Amino acid sequence: MHLAGYRALGLPFTYVPFRVTDLGGAITGMRALGIRGLGVSMPYKQEIMPLLDEIDPLAARIGAVNTVVQEDGRLRGYNTDCVGAVRALEELGPVKGARALVLGAGGAGRAVAHGLADAGAAVVVANRSLDKAEALAAEVGGSARGADEAKHAARYDVVVNATSVGMGEIAAESAGQRLGAPLRQAELRPQTPVPEDAMRPGLVVMDIVYKPIETALVRAASRRGARVIHGGRMLLHQAARQFELYTGERAPLDAMDAALREQIARLG
Structure with a gap:
């Protein structure tokens, strides 16, 4: 996506990707080499913060x-x-005033909940650990529920899966292939x-996976006639915002x- 954007303009x-095992060393290298920007993936999204000179107020809240x-x-x-x-959700219409259920209170859930609240949605955070849901809900002026609130999804206008549920099947299949061991049917059941x-x-219904x-x-949401946003849309729009921060130019979204x-088509 980034390379296509650079070519378009x-x-x-x-x-380019870097496999980082020494985060402090990587940041020193960024300074020394004059690298303009870095995209940061798990598990470094929190660990990197004290190594930086400034934190954007929104990132600090989340x-x-x-992105550096x-x-x-x-x-x-x-x-x-x-x-x-938020940009991915707004492809289907404004979220202001929507009743939104965010599943998960981890790093992704925090980003989604803050974004929805800032856009004017009424946010409910559902999480297995209720205390984490309550803490995040307090930050965004919302309310908290246990993970079983997902059973009441129809009460809401927007539901966002900000957990890793949905990656289990592909991870299990990969593990089985590596180990050469048959997996139980339950391990392969789509979640x-x-x-x-x-x-x-x-x-x-938006899935960030x-x-x-x-x-x-x-697949399930589509069968029920829900309006579905797959994880690639959030991936696109967060990359477009990174592009703008790196270059100072408006992202060529079409490219x-x-x-x-x-x-996506290549990966099947």
């Missing part, structure tokens, strides 16, 4: 950084997951955090979207 940028930009030798951290989630019969036509793109939740769609 004729910018002399490139975007408590996670996924260097300006005049100073490193500033941002969170674009938040923007990406969805929302029961299919809890969803209804017209409900907006993008590997695989078509998760069990996406980036085409590159993402091509990759």
Whole structure:
């Protein structure tokens, strides 16, 4: 996506992956080499924060950084997951005034909940650990429920899966292939955090999981007539915001979207 965007605008940028085992050393290297920006993935989104010179106020509220930009030798951290989630949802319409259920209170859940609240949605956070849900709900002016609130999804306008549920099947299959061991049927059963019969036509359902793109939740929501947003849309929009921070240019969304769609099709 990033490379396609740079090519579309004729910018002399490139975007490459680094496998980092020494986070402090990587940040020192960023300063020394004059690297303009870094995208930060798990497990470093919290650990990187004290190594930076400044934290954007939104990223500070969320408590996670996924983007670092260097300006005049100073490193500033941002969170674009938040923007990406809201922009993906707003492809189907405004979220202001919507009743939104966010499943999960981890890093992704925090970004989604803060984004929805800032956009004017009434947020309910549901999580297995109720104390984490209550803490996040207090931050965003929402309310908290246990994980079983997913059974009442039809009461809401928007439901967002911000947990890792849905990645289990592909992870289990990969593990089985590596180990050469047969897996029990239960280990391969597609998982969805929302029961299919809890969803209804017209409900907006977004899954942040993008590997695989078509998760069990996406399939179930589609069968129930819900309006579905797969994880690739949030991925696209958070990358577009990163692009803008790195380059100072408006992201060429069509070019980036085409590159993402091509990759999704290639991965099947």
